[in-house]
Amino acid sequence: MDLLRPTWNLLNQFVALIALLLLAPLILGVALWVRIADGKGVLFVQDRAGRNRRPFRMLKFRSMVHNSVAMSAQLGMADPFGLLADDPRITRCGKILRRTSLDELPQLLNVLRGQMNLVGPRPDVLPQVANYSPEDARRLEVRPGITGWAQVNGRDDIDWPARFVLDRWYIDNWSPWLDLKIVWRTFTGLNRGEPPVHVDTLNIGRAVGESTQDLSRAV
Numbered sequence: 001m002d003l004l005r006p007t008w009n010l011l012n013q014f015v016a017l018i019a020l021l022l023l024a025p026l027i028l029g030v031a032l033w034v035r036i037a038d039g040k041g042v043l044f045v046q047d048r049a050g051r052n053r054r055p056f057r058m059l060k061f062r063s064m065v066h067n068s069v070a071m072s073a074q075l076g077m078a079d080p081f082g083l084l085a086d087d088p089r090i091t092r093c094g095k096i097l098r099r100t101s102l103d104e105l106p107q108l109l110n111v112l113r114g115q116m117n118l119v120g121p122r123p124d125v126l127p128q129v130a131n132y133s134p135e136d137a138r139r140l141e142v143r144p145g146i147t148g149w150a151q152v153n154g155r156d157d158i159d160w161p162a163r164f165v166l167d168r169w170y171i172d173n174w175s176p177w178l179d180l181k182i183v184w185r186t187f188t189g190l191n192r193g194e195p196p197v198h199v200d201t202l203n204i205g206r207a208v209g210e211s212t213q214d215l216s217r218a219v
Contacts (some may be wrong), residue, residue: 016111048123059106063094120145139167
């Protein structure tokens with residue numbers, strides 16, 4: 001199956017190009033909606049870890065307020081990248097975008113650029129990837145995806161240890177048919193309700209441990 005990967009990656013880029021052309025009116029409409037509803041800054045751009053830890057700038061339609069990370073500190077959140085129940089940082093239109101996954105549409109550009117695939121482990125933020133164990137880092141062996149095996153098996157309703165297990169299973173059992181199955185389950189699961197919010201104790205604990213080690217070395 002590994003021999004199919006390069007061809008499958010190119011096919012992903014071709015499909016992304018076709019999707020961008022067909023969905024251009026929808027993408028422009030969502031962009032205009034976000035601009036009118038929430039002002040400037042239609043896109044949310046963030047550095048994420050791609051295949052083999054290579055950083056890239058992931059694109060999304062903005063669904064949170066501009067100062068969401070600073071606001072997380074004001075809310076007393078230990079994880080600035082986490083979510084809260086009835087999160088006040090999520091904008092009114094952002095709630096709809098996130099529930100329908102329309103906020104992910106700009107990532108078709110990331111797929112076209114060869115930074116992502118349509119299906120794969122979701123790209124994680126760089127500070128959290130820095131604390132991955134070697135086993136966790138296996139999810140970086142392939143291009144990240146707009147959707148993935150973990151997303152169709154719970155998404156935010158599962159914690160990070162479970163996501164790592166599901167991502168490893170996906171990598172070990174990958175086939176084009178599995179990707180097509182995930183795409184189908186993604187479309188049939190759109191417009192889902194809001195999942196329960198889980199506190200990311202794994203990455204919080206690792207970040208605290210890393211900070212403690214840095215402090216010890218400084219002393």
